[in-house]
Amino acid sequence: MDIYSLMRQFADSWALLALFTIFIGVVLFVFRPGSRAAQEDAAESIFRNEQRPAPLPPQQQKETL
Secondary structure (H helix, E strand, C coil): CCHHHHHHHHHHHHHHHHHHHHHHHHHHHHCCCCCHHHHHHHHHHHHCCCCCCCCCCHHHHHHHC
16 A cells, blocks of 8 residues: 555544544533633733723833833
8 A cells, every 4th residue: 555545544534533523622612611701801802902002011111211
């Protein structure tokens, strides 16, 4: 059996099963109970400094002085 046929057979069987299992794991991780707070925090993080600009990091503050 040549390498291509061997890899094709592996991809059609075990690799497909492994990727499907990973997909189901990710879906269950995202929709698990108790993850709502973390997801809302991530969703609202871009709006945290909406009223005023974010402070400069200490390294950039030294350069502006």
